[in-house]
Amino acid sequence: MNWQEIFATRMDRMQASEIRELLKLLDQPDIISFAGGIPDPALFPVQAFQEAMTDALSPAQSSAALQYSVSEGFGPLRDWIVDEMAALGVPCTRDNILITSGSQQALDYLGKLMLSPNDTALIGWPTYLGALGAFNAYEPHYDRLIPRGNRSAEDYAKTAKDNGGRVKFAYASVDFANPTGETLDRAARENILDLADTLDIAVIEDSAYQSLRFDGDPIPPMLALEIARKGSINECRTLYCGSFSKTLAPGLRVGWICGAEPVISRLVLMKQAADLHSSTLNQMAINSVARSVFTDHTANLRRVYRLRRDAMLTALKEHMPDGVEWTKPEGGMFVWVTLPKDMDGAALLRHALETQKLAFVPGQAFFADRSGANTLRLAYSLADEAQINEGMKRLGAAIRDLA
């Protein structure tokens, strides 16, 4: 059977994620890895989840916890998120919240909602690899939102039209972005909103790391800034994607989209058709755990990850040769390294794995056009401070070998 003739055209763009393929090779215990941008499992609030599951499976709740439920999500969890969004400057109601199976599903659904083939999405250069993966299924073109350079709104619109569609949305990860660790300042956020107003497009705000700010002042979400302009979330074009994966636990797959009710109600229909609803039991458990430990637990995460961020920045300063640059994140899990212009991150990874037992993610995969060969991503979330220092020493040695 010739499956190629049966597959839809969208399948041409679905390729293996290099990061996930790489992660499969990292089971050897003697490798120091800064590749996986995942939470430290030693920090999971296990006891709170044990208590939450005991409650959810108690006689009073088990019938609901194990049964089908509504596509929009578990009401009390949506209410908790409403309060959380209000604290971020986003007044809203339950009807502005859809529960998704992680914020990865949120990105997939938003691509599915808006992108017809040959439409254009404005994204970062580099951007979150999972966003490229999710959007690719809907066969868009990409254009550079960050850095914008001197592109005008007219330039974006014309390029999109030449490519056979129109600009549908601007996508940006706003706080300590994966992969760069960089944060959009308030002016940059307002600038994206101005551009979106001019182009009459949506804005997807990826806020997966929002709760992990170590220092500096919090900056309001673009959704909050837009509500300040327009008065009500239901008049806004910004769709905010949140996640419990970086704060409580990724294994339960619970995230959310917060946005204008006419959009949320269409997304509810999409979810109904795609997987009916996210796990009832997990939504109930996340609700209990969020209500009992979210504030204290995220404070502890910030304390631990901050020490690791500090250790990495100190070690980079000590061990990197001249000509290597890196970002200084105010939170999150990532530092982005720019190598000397002619050095290839993928070649460096091969050399580092072989000679230094060291792993990281080459940066090329994060660019829609596969540029950025001389970049790489380091995640400090899974390593302790001693490993971080040793790892950066090894990275410095590997770079010197190739220089």
Added chain:
Amino acid sequence: MNWQEIFATRMDRMQASEIRELLKLLDQPDIISFAGGIPDPALFPVQAFQEAMTDALSPAQSSAALQYSVSEGFGPLRDWIVDEMAALGVPCTRDNILITSGSQQALDYLGKLMLSPNDTALIGWPTYLGALGAFNAYEPHYDRLIPRGNRSAEDYAKTAKDNGGRVKFAYASVDFANPTGETLDRAARENILDLADTLDIAVIEDSAYQSLRFDGDPIPPMLALEIARKGSINECRTLYCGSFSKTLAPGLRVGWICGAEPVISRLVLMKQAADLHSSTLNQMAINSVARSVFTDHTANLRRVYRLRRDAMLTALKEHMPDGVEWTKPEGGMFVWVTLPKDMDGAALLRHALETQKLAFVPGQAFFADRSGANTLRLAYSLADEAQINEGMKRLGAAIRDLA
């Protein structure tokens, strides 16, 4: 903001499911409802889930249970499914299994895998409403697989070509289908395989109710029949969709696709891009519960649902006026009723709700072309035998009122 201009063309076909909208209205306790085709929560294996969650959140397992995991699914659960498939006549390996978030997600992914706009899917007339919902997102045309009438393979191919695409797959729910309760006999299954071979298309076998056979001999899945023809699952065009929703619990959202490895590996990439993976914790819990209680538990479900099926068939015989016909399911949850030719199921529902406090699902929604106005679906899974008798009495009265 004009969202209509931002939405993708596929959104034109996403409409509210009438069944789910209807279910929202059924909270009044004095209504007897045969509308929801969902398991009886009194039968959930709660204790087994309590034990499974305690294990999954124990020190030895909690780090894995709460962490990200691979897109293809939890290995030990895939192994359990491999054994289950072997018992059904489908020898396969772990690489032939993808874990999905319920079989609804399996249908969504298979539509996404194969359907470009204007391609054709062959389906039942009527068919599972959730399949229509999932496939609609990929903008196909539909043609009638069941009943086939005297359509030849050439007729299907020509119609599909005239509609601007080609036939991509035949979709069939094989055992005690939702909504009809009917089972495809062996000849009908072989006939679909013949057609698929001639047209060189895939076959989607929806087997959500397979474990709920009350009487009659089991019929091999189409995938087993095709393996008997071709020697190996990896040479087969049939993609089998299984689910734990009707056997253990729907609230955890765990199902699977079993098929040729080259297809499963593409679906793994799709899942990675769409939601990374199904809940790690829930896959571990389902694995434990399946291994500890599946055989005994499904035997108990069959015993209880069989009594309800018997009660419904007896009551229909007693209370239906002349000119009303219904199916005699050998398992599952549904009886399909055909009313006198000019009677409208939706009008009957309104009348029955108002005068008899009785609910069911009018059949029209299950037809891709909205025909079948004189049909309705009754689910007996949630009602006890006394309610079933009383309900059929009320249904008979409502039908007599409109005759």
